[in-house]
Amino acid sequence: MDKIGCGVIGAGTWGEAHARIFSSEPYSELIAVCDLVEEKARHLAQKYGAKRWYTDIEKLLKDPDIQAVGITTPDFAHREPFVAACQAGKDILVEKPLATNKEDLEAMKDAFQKSSSRVMVDFHTRWNPPIVIAKESIDKGELGELISMYYRLNDIVYVPTQMLSWAEKSSILWFLGSHTVDTLRFLSNSEITRVYSVSRSKVLVQKGINVPDIYQSILEFENGVIATIENNWIIPNTNPHWNDIKINILGSKGMINMDLTNNQAIERYLEDKSDHPDILIMPLIHGKASGFAHESIRDFVNRLYAKQEFIAGFEDGYRVSMVVFSLLSSAEKKIPQEVTYD
Ligand SMILES: NC(=O)c1ccc[n+]([C@@H]2O[C@H](COP(=O)([O-])OP(=O)(O)OC[C@H]3O[C@@H](n4cnc5c(N)ncnc54)[C@H](O)[C@@H]3O)[C@@H](O)[C@H]2O)c1
Incomplete structure (x- = not known):
């Protein structure tokens, strides 16, 4: 079974939730983690078995083993990784909110519409x-x-x-x-x-x-x-x-x-x-990531693998x-x- 190679951009509190799921699901594999702070990227990568870590988003996006990324940078910092991931044709699970100003939001919409990327927004309450x-x-x-x-x-x-x-x-x-x-x-x-x-x-x-x-x-x-x-x-x-x-x-x-x-x-x-x-x-639960906040990330992987429509997409x-x-x-x-x- 070919696994979906995943990267996480933003190695903070919620980056760990993404890394936990990407590294433990049958259909996904955590390949690399990126953070502006190298120590945070390295720590999260090593904790969840990823072999590589980066401080430069472009380097992570050029990693040939990465097909999908989780974007877990702070609320105001989603635009740069999102636009770059769209341009690189990666599939994306982006944390809410998409953007905190209209200029960023429109730039993200433009990048999404020009890309082949599949995008889910992590509105986990739906799970x-x-x-x-x-x-x-x-x-x-x-x-x-x-x-x-x-x-x-x-x-x-x-x-x-x-x-x-x-x-x-x-x-x-x-x-x-x-x-x-x-x-x-x-x-x-x-x-x-x-x-x-x-x-x-x-x-x-x-x-x-x-x-x-x-x-x-x-x-x-x-x-x-x-x-x-x-x-x-x-x-x-x-x-x-x-x-x-x-x-x-x-x-x-x-x-x-x-x-x-x-x-x-x-x-x-x-x-x-x-x-x-x-x-x-x-x-x-028995060491397994449970609860709706994990379930939404798991559903991203499963639907990506099965080529099914996401429950919360870019338009949402x-x-x-x-x-x-x-x-x-x-x-x-x-x-x-x-x-x-x-
Ligand atoms: N903390 C929560 O309970 C929670 C829950 C659900 C969703 N979220 C969402 O997840 C996102 C991240 O929140 P968090 O609490 O993990 O924040 P955090 O501050 O713990 O982590 C953010 C990380 O992103 C890194 N970063 C910032 N800019 C970057 C860039 N350009 N490239 C690479 N790394 C960069 C920071 O160094 C930091 O390590 C937010 O949008 C938040 O709303 C958070």
């Missing part, structure tokens, strides 16, 4: 079992006509203050809001036409990180559905997991509620701490970015914004 079950229920009409959705997706304050060195160059709307927007499009089978967002800056600015803490937003969809979303990254670090996720979906004949992080499926009480271990996002990433631009603009101008997609 989250409760979300998939809710989607099936909506699609079967069990909830009747969809009326409204509420989606709260927040991060603990550790994320912008300690985990990400580049939080100021992104936004919680890019980092998590992009997932929120994509998931609601996925669930409603409809596009967002108008948004109104309000933000506040207090906690992070006081800590010297010049980026808003929170966005509360209302979204209107083409099919008449309305949604309220909340994205903040100032949740206390004592929250049971990195994320705080609550969802409500209301239809004319039914309702679905989800509490995806404070679930009580497992409670662990030790002498000096208690917690609710992650069972959904990315647990290792493009549309989500356009919605986030409108949310940011609405929060800045303090008025609702129409969303345009070209």
Whole structure:
């Protein structure tokens, strides 16, 4: 069996998730890792059995054994590796969001349209079992006509203050809001036409990180559905997991509620701490990478191998970015914004 030779560009937190899957699936093999910092590239490559590591993207893309790349550079740094990978004809799994400014987004669209590359955007919430079950229920009409959705997706304050060195160059709307927007499009089978967002800056600015803490937003969809979303990254670090996720979906004949992080499926009480271990996002089960955040990367490999359509493609990433631009603009101008997609 010929394996798909894979490279990872960006050897940080999420580069490791890509490397873990590429190196352990039957249809893929981790060939090389690239990072601006050689030590990080070398460490990740050696940890997951890749023979080569680079500090230059072009060198990785010229590696004849590499057919596909995972792009896991920071939110604001996807354009350079993405455009170069398209030009080299590599297939791509790019992390969300595609881009954080319109110039980068258009350059990526242009490169994608001129290339033969197959592209998946890693909107991994589409592999989250409760979300998939809710989607099936909506699609079967069990909830009747969809009326409204509420989606709260927040991060603990550790994320912008300690985990990400580049939080100021992104936004919680890019980092998590992009997932929120994509998931609601996925669930409603409809596009967002108008948004109104309000933000506040207090906690992070006081800590010297010049980026808003929170966005509360209302979204209107083409099919008449309305949604309220909340994205903040100032949740206390004592929250049971990195994320705080609550969802409500209301239809004319039914309702679905989800509490995806404070679930009580497992409670662990030790002498000096208690917690609710992650069972959904990315647990290792008998050493195997499990959970929806790993499943999306695995699905990229499997669908690439089987030549099947991806569950989240370039157009999804493009549309989500356009919605986030409108949310940011609405929060800045303090008025609702129409969303345009070209
Ligand atoms: N951390 C998470 O929980 C998480 C979850 C899902 C998705 N993501 C997404 O994954 C992406 C990466 O996030 P992260 O948390 O791993 O960031 P990170 O800061 O941990 O890692 C990014 C790495 O990219 C490297 N890099 C930057 N520019 C580069 C370039 N031009 N060429 C090669 N390497 C370069 C940096 O040196 C760094 O090692 C982001 O888009 C993020 O939104 C992160």
